[in-house]
Amino acid sequence: MGKWALWGAAGVVGQSVAAALRSQGKPYRVVGRSLGGLKATFGDDPLAEQVTWNPEDAASVRAAVRGVDTLIYLVGVPYQDFRLHPLLMQRTLEAAIAEGVERLVLIGTVYPYGHARTTPVREDHPREPHTFKGRMRKEQEDLVLAADAAGRIRGTILRLPDFYGPGVDKSFLYSAFQAALQGNTANLVGPIDVPHEFVFVPDVGPVVLSLANEPKAYGRFWNLAGAGSTTQRALVERIFQEAGRTPRFRVASKLMLRLLGLGNPFMRELVEMHYLLTHPVLMDDSALRGLLGTVHKTSYEEGIRRTLREMGQTQRSA
Template identity: 65%
Template structure:
C-alpha cells in the first residue's frame, strides 16, 4: 500500500522523486488533475498508484490523501495565477489533515527571500519578498508551517533554485540545449553573465526521498543548492564545447520582456522576477547536508551532457515520426 503521495506529480520534479522512491522498491501514489499525463509518466511503474483529483473540491482532496502518511506537494499553477498558491495550499492542508496525513513536504522556491542581503543565503535569511509571486509563495509556506506549529501536521519546506536537466522544458537553459542539437537561435533570459546556480533535476528526488524518512527535517525549512556558482554564458559555452557548434543567442533583458509581454502573458509575468538574473541569489545548503549527510550533485559538465543527449533523442524520435 502506498504511504507516500506526490501531489502535482506529473512535472519533472515529481518524476525525479518517483524515480528515487521506485529505486528503493517503495510504492507511491501520484496525484494530478489529468489521468492521461499521469499514465504517460508513471503507467509503466508497477509501484505507482495513479489517482486524479480536483484541488478545488474538499471531497476530492480528502479522497486523494486517504491512507497516506507523507504528502509531497508540488502543485503548480499558471505563472500568471500565483494568487492561487495559498488557497490551494490551504485546501490541501485541510483535506490532508482530515484524511489523517501525518507529514507534508512542500517543494518550494527562492521567491520568498526577495532581494538578498548577502550571498550565500542560509535558511535564516529574512523573507522579505518585494514581488507578488514572492508574497504568494511566502503565504503558501506560512500556511503550512503554521499548521505544523498548531500540531495539525508535521511540515517542512525544501527550497530549490532554478533547475535543468533532460526534458526540463521550463529551464532557462532549455532553448539553448535545443539550439545546440537542432540549430537555430537560442532565446534566453538575461543578463546571462551574472553568477547563478542550477540544480540538476535527477539529483532532487534522492534528497526528497531521504527527507521522507528523516523526522528531524520537519518543523524547519531547508535549502537545496545547485552544483556550484556558474553563469548561463558558461553553460552555453559548455554546450558549444560538447557539440562543437557555435550557438546563436538572442538574450531578452527586462525591457525586452516587457515588450514581448504585451502579447505573451508568461513573458509579462517574468518581468518582476528578472531581479534574480541581475541580483544573484546563491543558496547555502550546509544545514541540509548536516541533517541528511552528503548530497550527490551532478557536475554541470555531466548535467549538460545528459541534457544534450536527451534533446538529441527527442529530435531523433521526431524525425523518425
C-alpha cells in the first residue's frame, strides 16, 4: 500500500495506529484541525507528515487527502455535537473519492446496534439504534457502505467497545487509575457489577492495519471485542491492588448524571447512553479472528500494569 492518512489522528486510537505504522517503518500523514496539536503529538516522528484540514472548506479537505491511498477515519466530535458525524463523513468521502483514495476504514462504535437482542452480539445483529447518537453513527456507517457498494471507494468499519490504556482520559476507568496512583477516591458511573468489556488501546493499531490490508475486509463492518467479559468493579479493585492501595470509589447513578448534567454538558449527554451500563452490548468478534487469523488482546491484568506504569512515569516527569 502507498500513503496512509490518519484522519483525526491526535486521539488515543489514532496514536495507536500511528505507533503500528511506525513499527513497520511506514510513512503516514496525520490530519487534524490544529497544527500545534499535531506537532505536539507527532512532531518527533520523522515518518509523520502533519497536515491540517478545515471541514467547512471543500478545497481544504481535498488538499488534506491528496496523494493518499488508505484513509483511516478517526474523527471525534464533542458529545453534544453528534449531528456532525454524518456531515463530516460525507465531506471526507466526497474529497477522498475526488482525489482517488482507494480505501477508507472507519473506526466505529457499538452505538448503531441499539439494545442488544443477543449476548454476545455478532455482525448480523440488527442495526436499530434507539438513541440520537446511535442514529448519527449509523448514518455515518451507511455513507461508507453505500460508497463501497457503488464502487466509488473501498470502505469498511471496525467497531470498538469501551477502551482504556495509557493516556486514555475518556474512559470509565481513567478516574480509577488516577485515584490509585494518587491515593484518592475514584469517581465511577454505575452500575458497576454488570458485565462489560474493554479493549486495551495499544492493541487496536495493529488490528486496524491488518484489516486495512485485507481485501476481503471491505464492504461490511467488523466487531473487535475486548479481552473478555468483566465488570467495572473487578477492574477497579484490580487497579487499586496493583497500585498497592485499598480501593476507594464512589458511584454515580443515572439520576446523579442527570443532576450533574445541569451544569456539565458532557454528563447531560451521557444520560442517553446509560443503557450501555445497564444492558451492555458485548461483542462477538469470531468473524474478525476468522478473517485475520491472529488478533492479539492484552489481558486485563497486563493492561492494568502497563497503564499504571506509564501513567506513573508521566506524572513523575510532569
